[in-house]
Amino acid sequence: MQHLTILTGASRGMGLALAEQLCAPDAVLLCISRQTSDPLAVRAGAKGTALTQWQADLADPVPVAERLRSWLAGLDGAAFASATLINNAGVVDPIGPLDAADPQAMARLLRVDLEAPMQLCAAFLAATRSWVAPRKILNISSGLGRRAMAGSALYCAAKAGMDHFSRCVALDEARQAQPVRIVSLAPGVIDTDMQAELRAGDPAGFPDRDNFVRLKQTQALASPAQAAGKLLAFLAREDFGSTVIADVRDA
Numbered sequence: 598m599q600h601l602t603i604l605t606g607a608s609r610g611m612g613l614a615l616a617e618q619l620c621a622p623d624a625v626l627l628c629i630s631r632q633t634s635d636p637l638a639v640r641a642g643a644k645g646t647a648l649t650q651w652q653a654d655l656a657d658p659v660p661v662a663e664r665l666r667s668w669l670a671g672l673d674g675a676a677f678a679s680a681t682l683i684n685n686a687g688v689v690d691p692i693g694p695l696d697a698a699d700p701q702a703m704a705r706l707l708r709v710d711l712e713a714p715m716q717l718c719a720a721f722l723a724a725t726r727s728w729v730a731p732r733k734i735l736n737i738s739s740g741l742g743r744r745a746m747a748g749s750a751l752y753c754a755a756k757a758g759m760d761h762f763s764r765c766v767a768l769d770e771a772r773q774a775q776p777v778r779i780v781s782l783a784p785g786v787i788d789t790d791m792q793a794e795l796r797a798g799d800p801a802g803f804p805d806r807d808n809f810v811r812l813k814q815t816q817a818l819a820s821p822a823q824a825a826g827k828l829l830a831f832l833a834r835e836d837f838g839s840t841v842i843a844d845v846r847d848a
């Protein structure tokens with residue numbers, strides 16, 4: 598039996614580390630981001646993993662969700678020991694006050710960080726409804742979904758939305774015969790391109806910038822591999838889903 602994982606944002610950062618650690622002979626991995634990763638393809642080949650990489654822009658999530666629905670419908674659910682969706686792709690730009698934000702960039706952030714996870718959740722839930730294998734959804738949230746920060750209204754709101762829709766999905770799933778378990782998990786602070794973007798923010802509109810500079814200087818950032826290891830350990834917990842809103846730092 599194989600373990601199916603659908604993972605967004607696997608081309609770099611924490612998503613790439615997650616994908617690399619998921620590679621195993623019994624793994625079937627579908628990765629979705631705008632770029633594909635050659636090193637990931639090499640690792641999957643070496644580990645005997647069935648890897649598929651879709652180049653897709655999650656700022657236009659409806660066609661991607663429709664494609665996922667059809668792709669899942671073409672699989673034999675009985676062949677899988679588990680099925681998991683990890684909504685990891687995210688963007689933090691635009692950084693700064695709302696009235697200074699470019700409207701197109703605003704729309705892009707909300708689509709990638711909030712609409713796409715919802716669309717992919719819907720497709721995953723519907724297409725795997727009859728599967729008997731245990732199914733899980735891991736939404737990668739942020740401490741900023743729970744704590745407001747100046748200069749990041751869009752990102753904070755999108756992650757708060759992710760937390761809250763996860764709560765609602767958990768309530769809907771509790772009424773199903775075979776509920777999907779869902780968690781919206783804050784992953785800690787990780788040394789990725791996203792942190793570099795925060796450090797490059799203009800302090801005039803982003804007063805917390807120096808805190809992000811300090812996190813890097815004091816080596817308080819986890820490596821992508823460390824963060825991915827913790828997320829996958831969390832995903833494997835027996836009680837996964839018993840608490841919908843979680844922070845890996847409390848685990």
Ligand SMILES: NC(=O)c1ccc[n+]([C@@H]2O[C@H](COP(=O)([O-])OP(=O)(O)OC[C@H]3O[C@@H](n4cnc5c(N)ncnc54)[C@H](OP(=O)(O)O)[C@@H]3O)[C@@H](O)[C@H]2O)c1
Binds near residue numbers: 685686740783784785
């Ligand atoms: N880094 C942190 O300290 C931190 C803290 C809290 C939460 N998080 C969350 O953790 C997750 C991963 O963050 P990260 O730090 O690894 O970010 P990252 O290094 O900036 O990587 C972002 C990933 O998302 C993908 N992505 C971005 N825009 C996309 C689009 N339009 N369509 C498809 N894929 C897209 C990127 O792939 P392409 O560019 O190839 O499309 C990339 O693989 C995010 O949800 C983030 O909000 C991070």
